[in-house]
Amino acid sequence: MDKTFLSKSRYCSCVQCVNILWLSKYKPEFGEVESNDSTLETGRKVGELAKCLFGDYKDVPVDENINKRIEKTEKLLQEKPNIITEASFIYDNNFCSVDVLKNDSDGVEIYEVKSSTKIKDIYIDDVAYQYFVLSNIGLNVKKACIVYINNEYIRGKELDINQLFNIEDLTDIVLAKQNEIRDNINKINEFMQEHDSDNQPESHLGKNCFDPYPCAFWDYCTRDLPKPNVFDISGMWKSVQFRKYDEGKVSFEDLENEDINPKYLEQIDFELYEREPKINKDAINSILDNLNYPLYFIDYESCQYAIPELEGTKAYQQIPFQYSLHIIKEECAEIEHKEFLGESNDDNLIRTFAESMIRDMPEDGSVIVYNKAFEATRNKEIGEMYPDLKPEMDRFNANMVDLMVPFRNRDYYTKEMEGSYSIKKVLPALFPNDPELDYSELSLIHKGDEASNAFLSLKDNPPEKEEIIRALLEYCKLDTYAMVKIWEKFIEVTE
Ligand code: SF4
Incomplete structure (x- = not known):
């Protein structure tokens, strides 16, 4: 069977839970989320603005098909030194496009742009995956960085983009993750080969269902739980909900005698006994x-x-x-x-x-x-x-x-x-x-x-x-x- 085609977002989904990839492939209708146009628009605007940090650049159009993008990237790579945005690469079915690539005569630098104000662990996985793809096709990756928003900057009359963005060099951390990336990709491929459309993997609910992002398949994976259940207790920490779930305390009947915050017990009592x-x-x-x-x-x-x-x-x-x-x-x-x-x-x-x-x-x-x-x-x-x-x-x-x-x-x-x-x-x-x-x-x-x-x-x-x-x-x-x-x-x- 062919290896699974991975993009950086698919890879990052699998870091959260590999079932997401299986469900996206075989049961996508259960993971449809309302697209939030304003979040997408924010990401687009931030991405466009961050490109200006690097001076003149050549863009690889993202609306072209993958082969054309890779071809165009190869041509632009010859014109060094230059800055290429959305430069696209594939290594052994692992695809990525780099937000901003600094293409110097002695190697390249990766800049991943995020509209967030903090560096999350998943962003490091994202950049490490890009590093993996680029270095495996033979590029000398000198640096791998994240560009993100500095929310300490107070705008003056004019916007100063050099102050608006922070750039963090993550090269050492990303390098240390290269074996993990290879292992993960192998595991993803094995998992998808073991589980075809008729062989649905078991769901293992856990903290990762909400970390780093709330999973779009949550309703599907919890469809057989009693209603209401531990995840319906308002204000209860997710870590406590999952601990109770792991202990088999799922329904309100299971929970009514547990040693938990009296407010949670009150909610359970009111709903169970129609107070x-x-x-x-x-x-x-x-x-x-x-x-x-x-x-x-x-x-x-x-x-x-x-x-x-x-x-x-x-x-x-x-x-x-x-x-x-x-x-x-x-x-x-x-x-x-x-x-x-x-x-x-x-x-x-x-x-x-x-x-x-x-x-x-x-x-x-x-x-x-x-x-x-x-x-x-x-x-x-x-x-x-x-x-x-x-x-x-x-x-x-x-x-x-x-x-x-x-x-x-x-x-x-x-x-x-x-x-x-x-x-x-x-x-x-x-x-x-x-x-x-x-x-x-x-x-x-x-x-x-x-x-x-x-x-x-x-x-x-x-x-x-x-x-x-x-x-x-x-x-x-x-x-x-x-x-x-x-x-x-x-x-x-x-x-
Ligand atoms: S809801 Fe949880 S178990 Fe189900 S696919 Fe999402 S992360 Fe995985």
């Missing part, structure tokens, strides 16, 4: 007693740029671009609604956001949020970026009340929350079958990352721009309306 809601009126009253009119129910949406677009920001900094604000000025007053949605090309987006918020929340009432850490951190960052706005940001933070606390502390808990205190779980648990509070009823945007991607997409002025803006406003408005309803629910259950 009635638990409500600690004193704890909820202490939140209500702390509120002062006007009540400002506010929620931010934010996005992150791998390549910082705004002066004074870092890579992947959370950039607040939108808020929704429901206001109740005094007892029994009508609910008012205000909102802000920034322009994606506003160079002062963060300041515009903050100034609008200051105008909309002029008085010293309670600033009510759900998950205080997020909004409070954004306010702190705004204050650091714009010292003149700091007193107002500090004021908001000092007046902040977190509606999530009773749910996090299990002072208010129902079995439908399934151990979680996320608003997306809490809301349907408190208001089942209420279409007005159902995120799935919204068009286009149903969760935070979709909002962030939608905002980022506005930069390209898409034809559906108006529809996206409407969806963003509707989504964020539901977040704060939901908070008003939760507050009303607190009053109702404590009466």
Whole structure:
């Protein structure tokens, strides 16, 4: 039987779990994941920008077939010294293309570009595999490096790509891994020869199902487990879940007498025995007693740029671009609604956001949020970026009340929350079958990352721009309306 064709991404999948390769070949329909266009786009933009670190370069088009790419690479290799991007090579059915290849007269240097801010072990496997392929076809590989994002760099008026990227020389580590690469490739080939389409390998669930990446075949590999099971316990560390799984404690019945965190036992108990809601009126009253009119129910949406677009920001900094604000000025007053949605090309987006918020929340009432850490951190960052706005940001933070606390502390808990205190779980648990509070009823945007991607997409002025803006406003408005309803629910259950 032919040896398995490996690419660097297939090789890296096999480092995680060799079953991934078998399942991708014979049962790909069970591993389909929603492609996240914005992640791919981020990777593409970072890759393109990093190429500029090396001066003029010649590109091997990735949309050509493999033979043409290899042929073109061979030609470009003759023109040394030069820089070749996407240079493509094959050795004994092991294929790779190198993001940036420095082709000197005395050898080559490999540069693998990552849009991450840290070097992960899997990146080292990736570069070591490239080193293996290139050195085995006879190239003198002088250096093997990773180019990744420096998230300490604060962008000035102009972007300085030399500061934005870190380059780490991994040659020694990669060299030390060469025997391991050969062994792994042999094992992969043997494994695929032993297991044809009729001979499915056994799944061995373990930590590697989520490390370094959540495996797309998780649902398939766990299809025969009882429901709910140890992996449905909210907040339990993966290492503990796998330990229990290995001990044969899988179903909630298996786990109900285990020596585990009381919160996990409570989730199990509520779900196994259909318990009635638990409500600690004193704890909820202490939140209500702390509120002062006007009540400002506010929620931010934010996005992150791998390549910082705004002066004074870092890579992947959370950039607040939108808020929704429901206001109740005094007892029994009508609910008012205000909102802000920034322009994606506003160079002062963060300041515009903050100034609008200051105008909309002029008085010293309670600033009510759900998950205080997020909004409070954004306010702190705004204050650091714009010292003149700091007193107002500090004021908001000092007046902040977190509606999530009773749910996090299990002072208010129902079995439908399934151990979680996320608003997306809490809301349907408190208001089942209420279409007005159902995120799935919204068009286009149903969760935070979709909002962030939608905002980022506005930069390209898409034809559906108006529809996206409407969806963003509707989504964020539901977040704060939901908070008003939760507050009303607190009053109702404590009466
Ligand atoms: S879910 Fe786990 S066992 Fe199944 S293929 Fe993925 S990593 Fe392997």
